[in-house]
Amino acid sequence: MQNESTSSKQNVNDNLDFNLIIHMNSLISLLKQFICSGCNKRWDGSTTIKERNGLYIQLEFMCNHCGFLTRLYSSPKMRNGRRHEINVRLAIGGSLNLPPPVQEHKYREVQEFILNYVETAQEQPMIDAVYDAISEAGDVEDLTENHECQLNFIGASGAMEKEMIYEMFCRSLPKYDIKYISYIGDGDAKVHKYLTTNPPYPGVTIRKLEDTNHFAKRMLSCIKKIKQENKNTILSDGKKINGKGRLTDGDAIKFKIYFAKAIRESKTDLDKLYEKSWAIFNHHYSTDIEPMHDWYDPQWCKYLQAKSNGQQFTRNSRLAIPRACLDLIKPAFLELCSKTSLARVVGGGSQNANEAFHSLLWTMVPKHRFCSSTILRTALGLSTIIYNDGYSSLDKLFTSVFSSIGYFSAECFGRLHTARKSLTSKVKKRRKKVQQQQQQQQ
Numbered sequence: 001m002q003n004e005s006t007s008s009k010q011n012v013n014d015n016l017d018f019n020l021i022i023h024m025n026s027l028i029s030l031l032k033q034f035i036c037s038g039c040n041k042r043w044d045g046s047t048t049i050k051e052r053n054g055l056y057i058q059l060e061f062m063c064n065h066c067g068f069l070t071r072l073y074s075s076p077k078m079r080n081g082r083r084h085e086i087n088v089r090l091a092i093g094g095s096l097n098l099p100p101p102v103q104e105h106k107y108r109e110v111q112e113f114i115l116n117y118v119e120t121a122q123e124q125p126m127i128d129a130v131y132d133a134i135s136e137a138g139d140v141e142d143l144t145e146n147h148e149c150q151l152n153f154i155g156a157s158g159a160m161e162k163e164m165i166y167e168m169f170c171r172s173l174p175k176y177d178i179k180y181i182s183y184i185g186d187g188d189a190k191v192h193k194y195l196t197t198n199p200p201y202p203g204v205t206i207r208k209l210e211d212t213n214h215f216a217k218r219m220l221s222c223i224k225k226i227k228q229e230n231k232n233t234i235l236s237d238g239k240k241i242n243g244k245g246r247l248t249d250g251d252a253i254k255f256k257i258y259f260a261k262a263i264r265e266s267k268t269d270l271d272k273l274y275e276k277s278w279a280i281f282n283h284h285y286s287t288d289i290e291p292m293h294d295w296y297d298p299q300w301c302k303y304l305q306a307k308s309n310g311q312q313f314t315r316n317s318r319l320a321i322p323r324a325c326l327d328l329i330k331p332a333f334l335e336l337c338s339k340t341s342l343a344r345v346v347g348g349g350s351q352n353a354n355e356a357f358h359s360l361l362w363t364m365v366p367k368h369r370f371c372s373s374t375i376l377r378t379a380l381g382l383s384t385i386i387y388n389d390g391y392s393s394l395d396k397l398f399t400s401v402f403s404s405i406g407y408f409s410a411e412c413f414g415r416l417h418t419a420r421k422s423l424t425s426k427v428k429k430r431r432k433k434v435q436q437q438q439q440q441q442q
């Protein structure tokens, strides 16, 4: 065997001037057919990676009989510099000088071949997710019977065809042996109307639950609207709504956050939700002479804390929102925090899980790019698997397709798995931080 690096030829007519993707095992089985130049025996030995830089790799082969070493340099160096051609080619947008890929129609066949595996692999995580949801809801008697469960739409209801949603309902019985009796949606009334006039399960009325996040956001838009409409109005204290020490957009955001929190914590109890929602307004409307902190969370309220310690509390009036401003935005509370209005979120849920799933899906299939339904379904399947079980669960899928996941793929999925985990915990940490900030601002 010659210890020689591959050299790039100038001649474009040289039909061997190209790169080749070759599996290591193919290379080694080739070597095993040759005679070692060190010992004249048929070569058999070990292979080590001496250097790896991007797509470039330097391999060392050692003969087991005589210890003879030989090296393979997978790509020539550029004429000027230390870079390897393959990595520079990759940087020019992937002009890798590879043989052309399979023809379009063959490629589609391969995609369909993969889709079969992906859709098989996604079934179990989906079934698991459905049963997890049932057991989380505390309904674990006998899972083989027809069960009722809340459906979280995969998709914004407004953008989705009502027939598709109807179909999702109908599929639940043959597929999971469960009935979805309610779903979380936002504004769109068309879907619910369709499900009411065409009940997917005879005799079952499907309830639409309000998306709590969506509902809480209306507090912000309501206050902002009032502020905008009255930006030139002179309020009862002779000043306008905007300006220093008045009611800022930041205050409006805070009201939304507190309102969302009240909904989250009391969404099973209308009376409590009503009290908690109005406590937000009253707490801010309070003065030292007229304190109105009832129902406010003592954890967040300095007045209630002082009172329980038997101390006198004096409000920092510089930080307080003037009553004149609060009077102006009170209609937002009157509209959203009436019992009729709040009744809509009782028992509601959020589409947070949905949004997380979406962001995962759209990293695989960017929204702006056209893609075939095969690719979309593959991405949907992969997202389902990753969303429910993490990247490391792709191991099983790859093993079923290729008999082995492959060293670098395993390493890559391992890293993605860890990154995703830490991202999830980062989001949790960030939420915690926001909560702490709220606490400090009170």
Ligand SMILES: [Zn+2]
Pocket: none
């Ligand atoms: Zn020969």
Ligand SMILES: [Zn+2]
Pocket: 036, 037, 038, 039, 040, 041, 063, 064, 065, 066, 067, 068
């Ligand atoms: Zn040898």
